[in-house]
Amino acid sequence: METGIRRSSWGRRLFALVLVFVLAVGGVFLYRRQAAKKAASSKVTKYSTSTVRRGNLRIAITGSGTTQAYQSKPVVAGTTGTLKTILVQEGNQVKAGQPLFIVDNDQAGLNVQQAKSDLQTAEDKLTDMVNPKSDVRTGISGNVAKVYVPQGGQVAAGDVIALLSNDNVNVALTQAQLDLKTQEDKLKDIQTAVGGGGQDVEALKLKVTQAQLNLQARQADQSKLAVTATDAGRVTQVNVTVGDDVTAGQVILNTVDDRTILFNVGIPETQLKYLAMGQSAAVYFFSRGETVNGTVTAIATDAAAGKVATYQVTITLTNPGWIRSGMTGTGTINGLLTNTDGTSTAVVLSGSGTAAYNSKDDVKAAIAGKVASLAVGVDSQVAAGQAVATLTSDSLNLALQQAQNDLGIANSNLASATSSDQVQQQLVKVDQARLTLQSRQTDVDNLKVRAAVAGKVENLYVKAGDQLGANALVASVRPSNPDPVAETSDITAQRLKVEQAKLNVKNRTDELDNLVVKSPIDGVFTNPLVIEGDSVGTNTKLATVVNYNRVLVTITVDELDVVKAAIGQKAAVSIDALPDKTFDAVITSIATEGTPNQGVSTFKVTLEVSKPIGLRGGMSAQVDIAIAEHDNVLLVPAEAVVGKGNQRSVRVMNSDGTVEIRPVSVGLTGESDVEITKGLSEGETVVTGTTNGSGNRNQTGGLNMFNPNRIGGGAVPGGR
Numbered sequence: 001m002e003t004g005i006r007r008s009s010w011g012r013r014l015f016a017l018v019l020v021f022v023l024a025v026g027g028v029f030l031y032r033r034q035a036a037k038k039a040a041s042s043k044v045t046k047y048s049t050s051t052v053r054r055g056n057l058r059i060a061i062t063g064s065g066t067t068q069a070y071q072s073k074p075v076v077a078g079t080t081g082t083l084k085t086i087l088v089q090e091g092n093q094v095k096a097g098q099p100l101f102i103v104d105n106d107q108a109g110l111n112v113q114q115a116k117s118d119l120q121t122a123e124d125k126l127t128d129m130v131n132p133k134s135d136v137r138t139g140i141s142g143n144v145a146k147v148y149v150p151q152g153g154q155v156a157a158g159d160v161i162a163l164l165s166n167d168n169v170n171v172a173l174t175q176a177q178l179d180l181k182t183q184e185d186k187l188k189d190i191q192t193a194v195g196g197g198g199q200d201v202e203a204l205k206l207k208v209t210q211a212q213l214n215l216q217a218r219q220a221d222q223s224k225l226a227v228t229a230t231d232a233g234r235v236t237q238v239n240v241t242v243g244d245d246v247t248a249g250q251v252i253l254n255t256v257d258d259r260t261i262l263f264n265v266g267i268p269e270t271q272l273k274y275l276a277m278g279q280s281a282a283v284y285f286f287s288r289g290e291t292v293n294g295t296v297t298a299i300a301t302d303a304a305a306g307k308v309a310t311y312q313v314t315i316t317l318t319n320p321g322w323i324r325s326g327m328t329g330t331g332t333i334n335g336l337l338t339n340t341d342g343t344s345t346a347v348v349l350s351g352s353g354t355a356a357y358n359s360k361d362d363v364k365a366a367i368a369g370k371v372a373s374l375a376v377g378v379d380s381q382v383a384a385g386q387a388v389a390t391l392t393s394d395s396l397n398l399a400l401q402q403a404q405n406d407l408g409i410a411n412s413n414l415a416s417a418t419s420s421d422q423v424q425q426q427l428v429k430v431d432q433a434r435l436t437l438q439s440r441q442t443d444v445d446n447l448k449v450r451a452a453v454a455g456k457v458e459n460l461y462v463k464a465g466d467q468l469g470a471n472a473l474v475a476s477v478r479p480s481n482p483d484p485v486a487e488t489s490d491i492t493a494q495r496l497k498v499e500q501a502k503l504n505v506k507n508r509t510d511e512l513d514n515l516v517v518k519s520p521i522d523g524v525f526t527n528p529l530v531i532e533g534d535s536v537g538t539n540t541k542l543a544t545v546v547n548y549n550r551v552l553v554t555i556t557v558d559e560l561d562v563v564k565a566a567i568g569q570k571a572a573v574s575i576d577a578l579p580d581k582t583f584d585a586v587i588t589s590i591a592t593e594g595t596p597n598q599g600v601s602t603f604k605v606t607l608e609v610s611k612p613i614g615l616r617g618g619m620s621a622q623v624d625i626a627i628a629e630h631d632n633v634l635l636v637p638a639e640a641v642v643g644k645g646n647q648r649s650v651r652v653m654n655s656d657g658t659v660e661i662r663p664v665s666v667g668l669t670g671e672s673d674v675e676i677t678k679g680l681s682e683g684e685t686v687v688t689g690t691t692n693g694s695g696n697r698n699q700t701g702g703l704n705m706f707n708p709n710r711i712g713g714g715a716v717p718g719g720r
Helices: 002-042 106-130 167-194 202-223 269-274 394-415 422-446 489-513
Strands: 046-051 053-076 081-086 099-104 135-137 142-147 160-165 226-228 233-238 251-268 280-285 290-299 310-318 328-338 344-364 369-374 387-392 448-450 455-460 473-479 516-518 523-526 541-558 570-575 578-590 595-597 600-609 620-637 642-644 647-653 659-669 673-678 685-691
Touching (some): 053 523, 053 673, 106 489, 135 448, 167 422, 202 394, 226 344, 251 269, 251 290, 269 310, 269 328, 269 344, 280 310, 280 344, 422 448, 541 620, 570 600, 600 620, 620 659
Antiparallel strands (some): 046 685, 053 620, 081 099, 099 516, 226 387, 233 251, 251 344, 280 290, 280 328, 328 344, 369 387, 455 473, 541 600, 570 578, 570 620, 578 600, 595 600, 620 673, 642 647, 647 659, 647 685, 659 673
C-alpha cells in the first residue's frame, strides 16, 4: 500500500513538471511572436502629407538695374570762336532751341556780307543772260543820220530807233563778197584734186568719254541715296530719324533673319560615319520644354579645338516664333550607317548647343546725306534689295547738274570740230570768208540801231549829226513783256553758280547763327565743359542736356524667364533711394540675342518708368514683373506633384489610410506651390514624401515615376 501511494505521488509531480515546461516553452514562443510583430510593424512605410487648400498664387520675374535717362544729347559748338557768354547754370531746366552759349567771331559777319555780295553778282549776271538788256547801243561806229523815235515813245522789238551813216562799211561789204567767191572757187578746185579727208578728233572724243564717265559716276551716286536692305529679315533697330545727317558707312538700321534658326551641336569623330546631309533631326529647348523638328544642313570639315575631336553639325529649324538667338538645348539626329552587306544600322546622335539666327545685317548708308524718309520700322519684315530709307544731298544734285553740263559742252565741241586735211582746211577758209561777209552784212544792218525789246523809250541819248563809236549808248528801253530766252549751257552753268552762291550764303549764315549755341532737346543742363573766354571749334562739346521726363531701367533675365516676358507688360519699380515709393513701369524692349554664361543665356529687358518724378540717372532700382496671378485656387506643395506635361499625378491619402495615385491637371507653377485645376478637392490629403522605419524622410523614393501604380518596391493599396 505504501508503495502504491508513493508511485501515485511521483506521477503527480512528474505531470506538474511537464506542465510547467510546456507553459514555459509556450510563453517563450508567444514572446518571440509578439517581438517579431513589433519589429515588423516598425518597418512599415510612413507618409508625410499636406492638405489641399485654397489660396492665391503669383508668378513674377524680378531683377535689379539702374535708372537711365531716355534721351541725352551733347551740346556742341557749330563754329569756331571764343566763348563769350554762358547763359544758363548747371541743373537749369532748358527747352529745345533755347540759347545756352554765345560765341564771339567777328569774321563770321564779314563772311556773310561777302557771301551775299557774291550771290548778288551771280544773280545779276544770270539776269543779264536770261533777260534781254534794256540798253540800246550801236553795233558799229558812224554819224547819226536820223532819229526815228522820240524819248517816251513806244517801240516794238526790232524797231529802228536811229540810222547811222558810214561809207567804209559799204566798201567792206563789197570786198567781203569778192573774198567769199574766191575761197569757194578754190574749195571746188581742191575737192576735185584731193577728194576729201578725215580729222584727228581723238582728244575731243576722250573729253566726251571722260564727261560721260563722270556723269555715270554722279548718276551712280544719286542711286546710292536709296538705302536698301542686303538680306531679307526682320528690323530689330532703327538708328536714325528723318532729318538726321548721316555719313557714308553709317548704320541706318539692323535686321535679323529669324525665320530660320541654325542650331549647332558637336558630334565626336567616332560618330561621323552615321551622319549625312539632309538627315532628320530635332532640338529640345530647355526654356520652353518644347521640341522643334529640323534637318541636318551642314557638317564641319575641320574638328573643333579640344582634347576630344568633335565636329560641328548644323541643324536648320523653322522658327515657330519664339526661338531667340542664344537659347540653349539638346539636338538629336537620326543617324544611319549602310553596312557592307547592304543592311543599315540606325543610331540616334545627340549633343547640346546654342541657337543662332540664320543671318544678321547692318544696313548702312552708301553715301553721305540727310535722311528724307524711312520706309520701315522696328519689327518690319524687309526683302533683299528693298528700299528702307531715302537720303537727299544738295551737293550731289549740283554735281549731277554740273556733269550733265560738262557732257553737253564736250559733245558740242566734238560736233563743231573740223578735220585737219586739205579739204577741211579750205572749208575753214570758206567759213571764215562767209563769217567775214556775215560780219560786213551785220555792220550794214547795224547802221540801223534797233530796239532789242518791246517797251517804252525812257531815255534818248543822241540827236542827228552826232558822231558815235561802236557800242555807244543810244537809248534805254523799259521792257514791257520780255520774251523767254532759250536755256543754254552757259545759262545752266550760271544757274549752278547762283545755287552754289546761295548754298554759300546759307552756310555762312548758319555759321553766324551758330554763334548762339542752342539746346538740342528739352531737359536739364548738365556737365558744362568750358568757361567764358575758352576757344572753341566746330563740334567742340560744351555741355550735355539730359531729358528725365522719360526714365528707363534695364535688367538681366535668364532664358527660362525671358520667354514669359512681352513688350507692353506692366511692372513695378522700387528705388533704393526712395524706399517709400513704388513706380509703375512697362516693358519697352527685349533683347533679340542672349549672352551665354555657364550653359544658360541671359537677355536684357528694358522698361520705361511711368511718371518718373524725382528720378535721376544711375539710381539703383528693383523690378518686379507680374507674369500671372490666380486668386482663390486649389494649391498643393510642389513636391506632391510628379510627372511632366499632361502626365501629372499626386498620391492621395484616403480616410482608411490607403494611398491612391490620382492624375491631375495643373495651372500655374510657383517655387513652392502648384495650382490644381482638375483632379482634387479642397480638404483632401496628399502625400508629399515618405519616411522609413528609422524616421528618415524620402520625398522621391515613394512614387515610381516610370510606373505610377507602384510606390517604392511594393504595390500601393488602392492604387490604379
